[in-house]
Amino acid sequence: MRPTMKTTSLGTMTHNTTRLDHVVLWVRDPVAAARFYEKTLGLEPLRVTEYTAGTVSFPSVRLNDETILDLAPHSLAERMRVVPGADGSAGHPVNHICLSLSPHDFEALRARLEEQAITVSDLAYDSYGARGPARRSFYFGDPDGNILEARHYE
Incomplete structure (x- = not known):
């Protein structure tokens, strides 16, 4: 089917x-x-x-x-x-996993990561993803070296 x-x-x-x-x-x-x-x-x-x-x-x-x-x-x-x-x-390694968040959750995540002294990348703008270009995105790692990207579209 x-x-x-x-x-x-x-x-x-x-x-x-x-x-x-x-x-x-x-x-x-x-x-x-x-x-x-x-x-x-x-x-x-x-x-x-x-x-x-x-x-x-x-x-x-x-x-x-x-x-x-x-x-x-x-x-x-x-x-x-x-x-x-x-x-x-x-x-x-997988290259990275991307999480799509609301603008509020995006900001809150970035703040939590910085509070925990977890290195985050610079902001990127208009990166292409499943829903088209994202307004903003950034990358960070977990304790095992897995890379995650956070983004928001709105």
């Missing part, structure tokens, strides 16, 4: 059929990573208690109603044999 197509100001797009479900980040300490994402980005930690009890392989943090970030320990790599060579991916 083909996705329904619709035309928007951004061009032709699928009609809510394909969405990003999750991104897996390799981290040294999943509990500390969950704490970072909760404290810095305000994301809801998931399955941290279960992870510390040893009943699940990794915790996650909720980005929105439909998307989570899985925080996988490097030790999980040996079990990643879903395709040939996948077990060698632990620590292999």
Whole structure:
């Protein structure tokens, strides 16, 4: 079955059929990573208690109603044999993950990062993304070296 197509100001797009479900980040300490994402980005930690009890392989943090970030320990790599060579991916960097925020949340995040002495990039303007050019954006890193971009469109 083909996705329904619709035309928007951004061009032709699928009609809510394909969405990003999750991104897996390799981290040294999943509990500390969950704490970072909760404290810095305000994301809801998931399955941290279960992870510390040893009943699940990794915790996650909720980005929105439909998307989570899985925080996988490097030790999980040996079990990643879903395709040939996948077990060698632990620590292999993703270039970056981009989070789209409201202007208010964008400003609040930048302030929290600066309060915590987390290095942030200079502001960029009109960077192209899923919704066209963003008004402003900047980059920062998490404690495991994963790079995140924050932006707003309005």
